[in-house]
Amino acid sequence: MIKHIENPILEIHDLTVSYDQSPVLWNVDFSLPAGKLIGILGPNGAGKSTLIKAIMGLIQPSSGYVKIFDQDLDNVRNKISYVPQRESVDWNFPASVLDVVLMGTYGKLGLFKRPGKKEKELALSCLEKVGMTAYVHRQISELSGGQQQRVFIARALAQEADLYLMDEPFAGVDMNTETAIFNLLQEMSQSGKTVIVVHHDIYSAVNYFDWFIMLNLHLVASGPKNEVVTEELLRKTYGGKLNLLSKVSELIRQKEFNPLKD
Amino acid sequence: MMTFDQNAFLIIFTASLIAISCGLLGVFMMLRKMAMTGDAISHAVLPGIVIGFLVSGTQRGLEVIIGAGILGILATLMIDWLRKKARVQLDASIGITFTLLFAIGIILISAFAYRVDLDQECVLYGEIAYLPIDLWITDAGNNLGPRIMWLAILNLTLVLAFITLFYKELKLTSFDEKFGVVIGIPASAINLGLMSMVSYTTVSSFEAVGAILVVALLVVPPATAFLWTRQLRHLIKLTLIIGVMVSLLGYYLAYLLDSSIAGMMVTVAGIIFFASVGFTRYRSKINFGTQNEAKAFSS
Numbered sequence: 280m281i282k283h284i285e286n287p288i289l290e291i292h293d294l295t296v297s298y299d300q301s302p303v304l305w306n307v308d309f310s311l312p313a314g315k316l317i318g319i320l321g322p323n324g325a326g327k328s329t330l331i332k333a334i335m336g337l338i339q340p341s342s343g344y345v346k347i348f349d350q351d352l353d354n355v356r357n358k359i360s361y362v363p364q365r366e367s368v369d370w371n372f373p374a375s376v377l378d379v380v381l382m383g384t385y386g387k388l389g390l391f392k393r394p395g396k397k398e399k400e401l402a403l404s405c406l407e408k409v410g411m412t413a414y415v416h417r418q419i420s421e422l423s424g425g426q427q428q429r430v431f432i433a434r435a436l437a438q439e440a441d442l443y444l445m446d447e448p449f450a451g452v453d454m455n456t457e458t459a460i461f462n463l464l465q466e467m468s469q470s471g472k473t474v475i476v477v478h479h480d481i482y483s484a485v486n487y488f489d490w491f492i493m494l495n496l497h498l499v500a501s502g503p504k505n506e507v508v509t510e511e512l513l514r515k516t517y518g519g520k521l522n523l524l525s526k527v528s529e530l531i532r533q534k535e536f537n538p539l540k541d
Numbered sequence: 542m543m544t545f546d547q548n549a550f551l552i553i554f555t556a557s558l559i560a561i562s563c564g565l566l567g568v569f570m571m572l573r574k575m576a577m578t579g580d581a582i583s584h585a586v587l588p589g590i591v592i593g594f595l596v597s598g599t600q601r602g603l604e605v606i607i608g609a610g611i612l613g614i615l616a617t618l619m620i621d622w623l624r625k626k627a628r629v630q631l632d633a634s635i636g637i638t639f640t641l642l643f644a645i646g647i648i649l650i651s652a653f654a655y656r657v658d659l660d661q662e663c664v665l666y667g668e669i670a671y672l673p674i675d676l677w678i679t680d681a682g683n684n685l686g687p688r689i690m691w692l693a694i695l696n697l698t699l700v701l702a703f704i705t706l707f708y709k710e711l712k713l714t715s716f717d718e719k720f721g722v723v724i725g726i727p728a729s730a731i732n733l734g735l736m737s738m739v740s741y742t743t744v745s746s747f748e749a750v751g752a753i754l755v756v757a758l759l760v761v762p763p764a765t766a767f768l769w770t771r772q773l774r775h776l777i778k779l780t781l782i783i784g785v786m787v788s789l790l791g792y793y794l795a796y797l798l799d800s801s802i803a804g805m806m807v808t809v810a811g812i813i814f815f816a817s818v819g820f821t822r823y824r825s826k827i828n829f830g831t832q833n834e835a836k837a838f839s840s
Contacts, residue, residue, distance in 0.1 A: 335723050356725040363719055372572060372716045373773045382713050386724030391706060418771040438724065 280512060281309055282502035286349075288313040288442060288473050289334070294343035296326070296333050302341070302496070303329050309492060309501035313441075316468040317475045318488030322517050325495045327477045328364070331446050335361050347442065357387060360440035362431050364447050370427060371420045379419055379430050380405055383437030398437075405436040410459060425456035432460060443467070443474045449483070461487055481513065548673040551687055553792050555672055556806060558693035559746045560784030562700045563758035566739050568773075568780055569704075571763045572715040573732075577632070578620060579759040581639035582736060583743040583752045585616035587646025590744060595653060606744050613740020614733055616642055667751030669802050689749050696745040703738050707731060712773060750803040757807040762787065765814045768821045783813060 287310030296304040304326040311317060319327050332338040334345050336352045348355050360383075380402040381394045388394060394402075406412055409429040414422070419430065428448055435443055449457050464474050468489075475492075478484050484491070491507050493499040493516040500507040500516070570579045586609035593608030616638050623634035669689075677688040685691065704711065714721040714728045721728045743755050750758065766779035791806030798805070 337719055337722060353725075356723070359723070361720060361723045363717065367719065368717045369574075371771075373767070373771045373776050374712070374716060375772070378712075378773070379716070382716070382720065383724075385709055385713055385721075385726065388709070390710070393709060420771050434720075 280500045280502055280507050280509075281498060282506065284310045284312045287311055288348060289475075290346040290349070291334070292344050292346070294330075294333060294340050294345065296329055296338055296340045304333070304340075304494075305497050307343070307494070307498045309498060311473065311475070311490065311492075311501075313473050314468055314471050315473060315490040316464055316488050317473070317490040317492065318484045319475065319477045319492045319494060320479075320481055320484055320516060321494035321499075323479070325516075327479075327494055328446050330492075330494065331361075331444050331475075331477055334444060335359070357438075358441045360435040360438040360443045362435045362443070362445040362448055365424065365427050365431060365450065370422065374419055376406065376411060376414050376417050376419060376422070376430050377402055380433045380437050383434040386438060401439070402433070402437050405433040406430075408436060408463060409433045425452040428452050428456065428460070432463070441472055443472060445474065445476045447477050447479065449476075449478060449480070457483070481517075549792060549796070551673050551690060552669055552802065553788050555687065555690040555693050555749060556669060556788035556792065556802070557785045558690070558697045559742075559749055559755075560758050560762065560788050560806075561781050562693070562697045562742050563746065563755060564762040564780040564784040565700055565704055565777065566735065566742060567759035567763040568766075568777055569711050569715055569735060570739065570759060571767065573735075576760045576764075577635050578617065578736070579739055580756045581620060581635045582613045582616050582739050583747075583755045583759070584639040585642035586610075586612045586740050586743055587643050587752070588612055588649055589646075589740075590747075591646055591649040591653070595649075606741060609744035610737050610740045612642060613743070614736055617733065617736040667747055667749050667754065667803055669749040672749065692745050693749070696742055700738055700742060703734065707734065711735065750806070754803045754807050757810055758784065758787075761807070761810040761814055765810070765817050768814075768817045783810070786813065 289311040291307055291309055294304060294307040295302055307330065319330065321327050329338060333340050334347075334352075336345075345352065347359060352359075377399070381398055383405070384394050384398040384401060388398070403412070403415065406415060409432050411426065411429050411433060414426065419427070422430065428451075432445070432448060435445070448460055452460070464476065464487075468474050476488070478487070485504070485508055489504050490502065491504060492501045493507065493512055495516050495518065500512045567576070567579065570576050589608035589610070589612030590605050591608075593602060593605035596602070596608070597604035599605075619638045620631075620634045623629040623637065624631050629637070672687045672689050675688050677685045677691055679685060710721070710726050710728075710731045713726060714731050718728050718732075721731075739759070743752065746755050746758075762780045762783040763776070765783055766776050769779055770776050787806050787810045790809045792802055794800070794809065795802040795805035
């Protein structure tokens, strides 16, 4: 079930990515609408992070292309924001919370220019949005996992982009942070931003996102929630790894949301 | 009784300049987990020095610096290629690359020994004590002072310019290189720029302190400073202070014990490092339990 869109904000055409000859993404082809909160779902090793990295140009695909705002990536870097996995950096780095968030403004500053008052105010307002105002001058080595994640999201906000790609922003954060981040993402999509999130927990995903990309090396589905969250597609996505078929039906029942009836 | 004399001042001054240049670059090498790449570069430049020497006929030529710069970058690229494309572990890639290039340098020196006024001893150990008698005399016959001191001044000026101009980019790519790539910062150019500066600094300094001791100045002061602070600006300042302390104490200890100045500088650096380890461990034991618990976040 792949629903294609007119005037997509992101279009991926026949994308194949391989490491050492073995493909980790096969012929992925979809297009995404603007202003949605989009979840990328799939089991471990399904290629979710690889897909994000290919979109961001961090991995060269073996074939296919990515168009963002109908353009090549290099023309629209200022409009895209990226939240890498928290574990991808060393948090012992000598920097304060404010330093890291200011890094989000570097792309628009260009070479040689230093962040000034305007950038600082922007960074502070981004920290406010993620509820980290009390930690502005704290060293990043002293933060908890959830706080690190908020700092990364604040840095992405400071890019003032239109399209946000986030790699597992809910990994290893407490419930409190998860809810706070989710509320923020919802506000962002309501104000017209497009937010794409890699997520591994299908239970919470059903509550969070309004558009789904289901991935298991191949693209299983891409479409709005009420069309693609079905037992059949979830089973296709998670395959044998799902002993949770029963749990899924339970979940759908609990949500009083049963697409199978529609 | 020791008295202040001009020679001592010149040696300490030059040693401090070199220590500061190395320390500034070393901070970023350490933060990029590339401290040992600095080691590799400092050895791998040897064939470049010899080739530059053969081309120019003098160890003062620009060709020597260019040759070393090219070899330094080549070493960086080779390490990167071995690690990423040939899937060799980072430490093994470094070990293979620099020993191979250094060995080629040694072979070149012995093959052209009759034409090259350069020996392994000089490259490996350097001798800063000769600095006051190696003067820069202009064609008009004016004595401008020690040649190596001027090299060190030029080197520090360029290192300072590089780090000031690219401070923001160096900081970002050291912390999160991929994010830098995504927002359009030329991360690989910044990286190659840093490696070139390390190569150039190594060549500029090897006559004074030698290729091995340059490594100590690249690695030890930043590592010591990192024990004391988690703020980049403080880290840089502290590195510079340690560099000057090392030069000052190293010189006078070498004078007292009638020993190698460069050797003593590195010994002093090692002592300061271990003293810092001891002190910061002691301090963290004392403070344990009184640290402010991070307040739980509430949204």
